[in-house]
Amino acid sequence: xxxxFSGTGNSxxxxxxxxxxxxxxxxxxxxxxxxxxxxxxxxDSEKVGIVTPVxxxxxxxxxxxxxxxxxxxxxxxxxLVVTFGxxxxxxxxxxxxxxxxxxxxxxxxxxxxxxxxxxxxFKVPSKETCQSLIANAKNSVVDIAKILNENPPGDYDxxxxxxxxxxxxxxxxxxxxxxxxxxxxxxxxxxxCRLCERICPSNVILFHDGKPCWSKETCPRCLACLHRCPxxxxxxxxxxxxxxxxxxxxxxxxx
Ligand SMILES: Cc1cc2nc3c(=O)[nH]c(=O)nc-3n(C[C@H](O)[C@H](O)[C@H](O)COP(=O)(O)O)c2cc1C
Ligand code: SF4
Ligand code: SF4
Numbered sequence: 638x639x640x641x642f643s644g645t646g647n648s649x650x651x652x653x654x655x656x657x658x659x660x661x662x663x664x665x666x667x668x669x670x671x672x673x674x675x676x677x678x679x680x681d682s683e684k685v686g687i688v689t690p691v692x693x694x695x696x697x698x699x700x701x702x703x704x705x706x707x708x709x710x711x712x713x714x715x716x717l718v719v720t721f722g723x724x725x726x727x728x729x730x731x732x733x734x735x736x737x738x739x740x741x742x743x744x745x746x747x748x749x750x751x752x753x754x755x756x757x758x759f760k761v762p763s764k765e766t767c768q769s770l771i772a773n774a775k776n777s778v779v780d781i782a783k784i785l786n787e788n789p790p791g792d793y794d795x796x797x798x799x800x801x802x803x804x805x806x807x808x809x810x811x812x813x814x815x816x817x818x819x820x821x822x823x824x825x826x827x828x829x830c831r832l833c834e835r836i837c838p839s840n841v842i843l844f845h846d847g848k849p850c851w852s853k854e855t856c857p858r859c860l861a862c863l864h865r866c867p868x869x870x871x872x873x874x875x876x877x878x879x880x881x882x883x884x885x886x887x888x889x890x891x892x
Contacts, residue, residue: 667699685712685716691719696735726797749774812858824870869882
């Protein structure tokens with residue numbers, strides 16, 4: 638089983654490719670959470686994969702929530718594949734520590750460089766760069782499947798960057814304190830199509846007077862609403878209005 642979380646499609650793309658390589662199935666983490674499904678029938682020695690983006694040099698809060706409740710007792714191996722835009726810092730080792738505190742082991746750690754989607758701070762790379770990253774990602778998935786089948790467990794993430802431990806500690810604090818939805822707003826180009834309401838993995842967006850409202854104080858900040866709005870009407874703070882939006886061009890979303 639391969640559990641995935643994805644805001645803009647990179648991790649979904651990687652999860653689907655990996656499932657194809659390993660003859661496995663993908664399962665959406667938000668769907669598990671929303672249907673209260675945390676117990677899974679695993680075959681003996683079945684591998685369990687977690688595929689997720691890196692958020693603030695660690696796991697998205699929604700993935701942590703899922704791992705807190707998930708029951709993988711019969712699984713022989715758990716592996717983590719993170720997709721990221723710049724580098725990963727201590728995402729893998731921190732996830733390993735986090736899982737071991739819950740009595741789970743994290744045996745393999747992998748990372749895949751993908752297009753950056755954190756537009757409140759950065760720009761989406763050019764179309765050419767995105768295409769080249771996505772093409773390389775395909776090769777990385779083949780390598781990961783090979784390692785999972787042939788190599789011993791280990792940390793295979795080679796994209797940690799400098800001072801990974803310090804970077805992750807600092808940025809995790811910022812993430813946990815700053816998950817507020819207060820900075821989201823919608824401009825006049827909103828057509829009221831309600832796509833943002835349907836796709837929000839944490840059911841944060843509700844409609845009021847024909848416009849979306851962020852009904853909870855915090856959210857995982859996946860930016861699915863912002864990037865997938867057909868009118869680019871959703872903004873975060875002051876710096877996203879002129880920025881391009883990004884969705885992995887090779888992915889068709891189920892929702
Ligand atoms: C809230 C948020 C935080 C992010 N933090 C990081 C980060 O710490 N390091 C990094 O390399 N990329 C970071 N990114 C970029 C994503 O990890 C990257 O674009 C990822 O492939 C997106 O995956 P998805 O399309 O499956 O959502 C962040 C993106 C978001 C939305
Ligand atoms: S997806 Fe965009 S256009 Fe559609 S309702 Fe949401 S903000 Fe408005
Ligand atoms: S409100 Fe937007 S950023 Fe927050 S979880 Fe929902 S889709 Fe993601």
